[in-house]
Amino acid sequence: MSWLFGINKGLKGEGAGPPLPLPPAQPGAEGGGDRVLGDRPAPKDKWSNFDPTGLERAAKAARELEQSRYAKDALNLAQMQEQKLQVEQQSKLKEYEAAVEQLRSEQIRAQAEERRKTLSEETRQHQARAQYQDKLARQRYEDQLKQQQLLNEENLRKQEESVQKQEAMRRATVEREMELRQKNEILRVEAEARARAKAERENADIIREQIHLKAAEHRQTVLESIRTAGTLFGEGFHAFLTDRKKVTATVVGLTLLAGGVYSAKNGTAAAARFIEARLWKPSLVRETSRITVLEALQHPFQVRQRLLSRPQDVLEGVVLSPSLEARVRDIAIATRNTKKNRSLYRNVLMYGPPGTGETLLAKKLAVHSGMDDAIVTGGDVAPMGRKGMTAMHKLFDWANTSRRGLLLFVDEADAFLRKRATEKISEDLRATLNAFLYRTGQHSNKFMLVLASNQPEQFDWAINDRIDVMVHFDLPRQEERERLVRMYFDKYVLKPATEGKQRLKLAQFDYGRKCSEITQLTEGMSGQEIAKLALSWQATAYASEDGVLTEAMMDACVQDAVQQHQQKMCWLKSEGPGRGDEPSPS
Structure with a gap:
């Protein structure tokens, strides 16, 4: 209702003004704006179509409002609205001024930033120019250096060429001198040879006569010497034969001389065999715990410790199945009681896949029984050829001299104890095998024979006849594998890490759970392969920067060991059936 009081708002409610004036009346118009003046029509303006009824109604409403009692309130309301509009206009004006100031400050900042960039670019250009x-x-x-170097190289090359030319000239001069000297020497020798030949031709008769005279004198001297020696020898031999005492003394002396030589020869050989059997080990023995006199003199403290050591349990550090442990323990008890009672030892055959503990158990059996052990490898016998038979006799002679009893362990026995009927065996190896059969034909109370083989079906039948006990070693099952994994983990990883004597540390994880997981992954592996796996953990920790063995490092070693085992099994299968060392399923 503000339009009633002369207030007019724009589209946005801004500004106020007086009400629009009424259009002025046209001259000569009465009742309508369309009357013409004379013949010409009245010109039309912008008010020609204006409708004043709205204004009339507004004026009528204004008069009514003025007469109303709310006129003063309406006027106050209009004034308040006008003041509000002025305040809004002032705030907008201030906002505009603030925006202008902010725009001016932004322009100043932009100019400063542009100036800074310009200075930075100029600095960069200066630096680039300086660097260039x-x-x-x-x-x-x-x-310059390259040019100087090229000049030096050129000078050096010229000097070398000059030296080479001088050397070539010197060499040519020397060669020429040698050639001339050689020609002169040849001419001198030829002249001397011609002069000597001429002199010999002129003096040939005289030289021939001198040679005849010398030959006649030499023949006369030899004949006289022979006559004198024959006369003296004949007279002496005749005098010796006619004297009976001299003949008797000579015969007795020759007889005593021959007997002394024969006795000294045999006695020296017997003494040498005796000394060799007690001071040195045979060439076939690779390793032995037997103490010799020479070893006692060289290492007295180690020998004393070995003599004072107590017998150990035969199964200490050895993991076997329960049935095999019981069988091995019975053999160990029987062997120990046999030694105490000085009875005859039984021969044992240990066969099975490689790496199942035959060698370790043989050493443990010797220590448990209080006997000396000696390890012989079958692969060392065949290359000896003709010396194999002699070496075999020396081996058993040495074994028979043991006072404590000797456990003779023959590893890879099938390498030389093969069937004699086959054509692959040589005559020397056949003779060595016959010597072995001869020395083991009867049981002995001096030594115990333990054979180990992965292919026992290749033994000669006579070897099978000399075996009293056969022990089969199979691949470890899950329980034995877990015991092996835990034992080697404790031996090669846990103890060195806890003692702190080596550069080895162990990360924090569940060791028992990890050993159980590894047991599941190592199915089909032998005890030796598991021991090598534990050594690979230790080596991996040593190869790391900080020496810490983590669970991931152990997993990587296990994966590598499993792949190698599978590759070995593939090789074994590719060789075809019939191999004695093919592992049976665990």
Whole structure:
């Protein structure tokens, strides 16, 4: 209702003004704006179509409002609205001024930033220019150095060429001198030879006569010597034969001399065999715990410790199945009681896949029984050829001299104890095998024979006849594998890490759970392969930077060991059936 009081708002409610004036009346118009003046029509303006009824109604409403009692309130309301509009206009004006100031400050900041960028770019250009100039200077210096080097090389090359030319000239001069000297020497020798030949031709009769005279004198001297020696020898031999005492003394002396030589020869051989059997080990023995006199003199403290050591349990550090442990323990008890009672030892055959503990158990059996052990490898016998039979006799002679009893362990026995009927065995190896059969034909109370083989079906039948006990070693099952994994983990990893004597540490994880997981992954592996796996853990920790063995490092070693085992099994299958060392399923 503000339009009633002369207030007019725009589209946005801004500004106020007086009400629009009424259009002025046209001259000569009465009742309508369309009357013409004369013949010409009245010109039309912008008010020709204006409808004043709205204004009339507004004026009528204004008069009514003025007469109303709310006229003063309406006027106050209009004034308040006008003041509000003025305040809003002032705030907008201030906002505009603030925006202008902010725009001016942003322009100043932009100009400063542009100036800073310009200075930075100029600095960068200066630096680039300086670097380029320095690069050019360096390049010029390097070019100068290269030119100087080229000049030096050229001078050196010229000097070398000059030296080579001088050397060539000197060599040519020397060769020429040698050639001339050689020609002169040849001419001198030829002249001397011609002069000597001429003199010999002129004096040939005289030289021939001198040779005849010398030959006649030499023949006369030899004949006289022979006559004198024959006369003296005949007279002496005749005098010796006619004297009975001299003949008797001579015969007795020759007889005593022959007997002394024969006795000294045999006695020296017997003494040498005796000393060799007690001071040195045979050539076939690779390793032995037997103490010799020479070893006692060289290492007295180690020998004393070995003599004072107590017998150990035969199964200490050895993991076997329960049934095999019981069988091995019975053999160990029987062997120990046999030694105490000085009875005859039984021969044992240990066969099975490689790496199942035959060698370790043989050593443990010797220590448990209080006997000496000696390890012989079958692969060392065949290359000896003709010396194999002699070496075999020396081996058993040495074994028979043991006072404590000797456990003779023959590893890879099938290498030389093969069937004699086959054509692959040589005559020397056949003779060595016959010597072995001869020395083991009867049981002995001096030594115990333990054979180990992966292919026992290749033994000669006579060897099978000399075996009293056969023990089969199979691949470890899950329980034995877990015991092996835990034992080797404790031996090669846990103890060195806890003692702190070596550069080895162990990360924090569940060791028992990890050993159980490894047991599941190592199915089909032998005890030796599991021991090598534990050693690979130790080696991996040593190869790391900090020496810490983590669970991931152990898993990587296990994966590598499993792949190697599978590759070995593939090789074994590719060789075809019939192999004695093919592992049976665990």
